[in-house]
Amino acid sequence: MTGEKISSYQLGMIIISFFMGSALVINPAVAAKQDAWFAFLFAWIGGLVLLWLAIKIAELHPKKSLVGILIDCFGRFWGKLIALAYGWYFIHLAAEVIRTYANYATTVSYPETPLLFFSVSYSLVVIYALKVGIETVGRMSEVFVPFIILVIIFTFSASLSSMDIRNFQPVLSQGFLPPLKAGFTTMTLPFGEFFIFLMILPNLNHQDNFKKTSLLAYLIGGCILFTIVCRNLLVLGADMLARDIFPSHIVFRLIPVIDVAPLLDINLIIAGVVKTCICLYASARLIIEVFGLLNYRILVLPLTAFAVSLSMMVRGSVIEQITVTMEIWPIYSIPFQIIIPLALLVLSLLNRKNSNYNRT
Structure with missing residues (x-):
């Protein structure tokens, strides 16, 4: 195992940043409109x-x-095989985040710039951070996540004059099914992705704090994203919220007097880099454990290059990315986020019960 360690506070900041990632600009919950x-x-x-x-x-x-x-839980052969499937899933997730950032940049800021330029530029930062080590990612989150939170608080306050409480109405006018469907999508992206942190757990210097840190970070990250959803809905209204590809960008543009839209770009880069780093670090650590290698850093460059290549292939346009995110990704994530974890819990409990029985 690696000797790199992160503190509980750094882990908490990484989790918050991971949840925000691409969710700062794309949140599947908006499909439910006023709900x-x-x-x-x-x-x-x-x-x-x-x-x-x-x-x-x-x-x-x-x-x-x-x-x-x-x-x-599954034995050496099947365990390693399923682990490699998770490795693919983590790399695929990294590719999705890279493509989200590149699509955002070419859509709202630099429409004449090639998509590949942003993907490669973004990935160079990721490669540097991972080459230095996971501790650097922890320190980066420790410094920048409070800045992201301050920006969100500021934009919420600055948008108060543009908010209309009537945008919450009518409540559940189309029944429970549409918001439940949008909620399930949001659960898989980003909340269900927390399972990736089981690859980061060995790096925590005080592992007894994992539960407390994770729960607190989850609640804080959820509060931040909930604030963003409510802010965008109150400012834009249900129809515009559902139609706009990047509603947060529109809200930032509507803030009077000063142009704060570049702050959203900065927030997306920071949170997105952290999320991509965690995905690629987890996949690299997973591969070296499966194949008995010594240093995950040798895999950083090829895995990142593969993620960039995959990001260029997985989507044809921004609209297609949104459609796949809403319709296909939740189903694709079910085995990794629900089925296999449930099987792991059941098998772990059975193994523990059998172990205790054999002792007696």
Whole structure:
């Protein structure tokens, strides 16, 4: 295992930044229109269940990463095979984040610039951060996440004069199904992705704090995203919220007197870089554990290059990316976020019960 360590506070900041990632500009809850707040709350509660699932699994396998847990529960062959599937999922997630940033930049700021330029430029920062080490990602989150929170508080306050409480109405006019569907999508992106932090757990210097840190960071990150959803809905209204590709950008542009839109760009870069770093670090650590390699850094460049290439292939346009995010990604994520974790919990509990029985 790596000797790199991060503090509980740094882990908390990484989790918050990870949740914000691309969700700062794209949030599937907006598909529920005026019930976006309800869809988000449903997602938040559902994600809390998945968080408890991950924490419980970690408690049953102390000091082990996701790879070790999978091997304990499924055996060496199947455990490693499923671990490699998770490695693919993490790389795919990194590619999605890279493409989101590149699409945002070419849509709202630099429409004449090639998409590949932003993907490569963004990835160079990721490569540098991972080459230096996961500790650097922790320190970066420690410094910049409070700045992101301050920006969100400022934009919410500055938008108060443009808000209309009537945009929350009519409540549940189309029934429960549309907000529940949008809520499930939001649960899988980003809350259900917390399972990736089982690959980061061995880096925590005080692992007893994992549960407390994770829950607190989850609540703070959820509050931030809920604030963003409510702010955008109150300012833009249900129809415009659902139509706009990047509603947060429109809200930033509507703030009077000063142009604060560049702050959204900065926030997206910071949170997106952290999320991409975690995805690629987790996949690199996973691969070296599966194949018995010594240093994950040798994989950083090829994995990042592969993620950039994948990001250029997975989507044809911004509209297609939004459609796939809403319709396909939640289904695609079910095995990784729900089915396999549930199987791990059941098998872990059975193994623990059998172990206790054999001792007696």
